[in-house]
């Protein structure tokens with residue numbers, strides 16, 4: 001039985017078929033409401049060192065370190081409201097972050113620290129930008145690059161070009177891919193940007209219950225970002241920072257390791273994962289920024305890792321022989337991922353990259369003689385519906401192609417009876 005079958009692969013370009021009226025650009029004021037302030041922070045037991053059956057003792061987690069998380073929205077010369085900030089004020093804030101001794105860290109390092117797998121500096125700062133406005137790409141990104149600061153984009157998927165809520169200031173999937181390729185972290189801000197506390201709303205009529213709607217907003221946006229971008233989405237920002245017990249439990253059930261509100265605070269190793277506060281910066285209230293910087297004392301820190309520049313160009317996909325083949329159902333949580341790249345032309349050595357939805361980038365071997373690429377799953381698959389995205393340089397252009405298969409060993413997330421991960 002020949003294992004290689006021809007799979008027809010869809011083109012990478014996502015077409016924005018319809019233009020709908022744009023969302024109002026302003027968001028409601030962040031929720032510095034009394035309900036958040038009064039919420040008691042319950043500190044879980046610190047994890048104990050574990051003994052592996054026949055391995056070394058696992059190092060105890062480094063529970064030291066602390067972080068503040070800054071939340072921005074729009075960047076414009078004449079801010080339309082408090083959630084807009086001028087480019088010069090933004091640059092001034094980045095300077096202040098540096099001068100105050102903060103290290104700007106990546107979301108993945110923050111999450112690794114929270115899992116007990118890594119340490120972070122005592123004065124860490126995360127920069128996040130909500131919604132996916134064009135100005136985050138055109139204005140904020142170049143300024144952040146000057147500082148070499150990593151940042152996270154919290155995207156609500158219906159606002160991406162082609163989506164039901166997209167507008168003139170929306171980013172496209174192609175632009176998000178470019179950001180991804182240059183090291184920008186992309187996480188979820190739900191599908192429709194409705195308050196998750198609202199038990200009735202214009203999008204909820206399509207769902208059997210409030211819970212089902214919440215699952216779609218939280219798990220659905222994660223799945224779409226993962227399959228369209230070939231990334232692992234592990235963090236969510238609640239729209240307007242609003243949540244309740246059910247929202248928090250469905251967010252954790254959906255596989256998020258961190259869920260962010262907009263109640264600014266110092267985050268420690270023990271801060272509850274389902275309600276991590278961020279400082280929502282408002283241009284009319286410079287005090288919020290000053291308070292944020294004053295939140296963690298001490299000194300030291302550096303400018304943070306550099307965002308690597310890369311020249312990226314997407315080309316249309318073509319037909320390719322793959323394992324698993326397009327649409328195949330596999331049982332293995334770590335199946336071999338193979339592709340015959342002969343159809344792509346002269347692939348430049350060392351340029352083949354593979355990404356898997358729910359996992360992220362994986363190591364890949366490419367044999368120039370046979371033109372076969374093989375990706376190695378170090379971590380098991382986490383999603384039932386898997387998209388593999390393969391990129392390579394051909395004639396100095398970056399080409400991208402993708403295929404999908406199903407992993408039967410992962411429970412169907414849309415099934416109500418699926419066990420929580």
Ligand SMILES: [Zn+2]
Nearest residue numbers: 130131239240
């Ligand atoms: Zn938002």
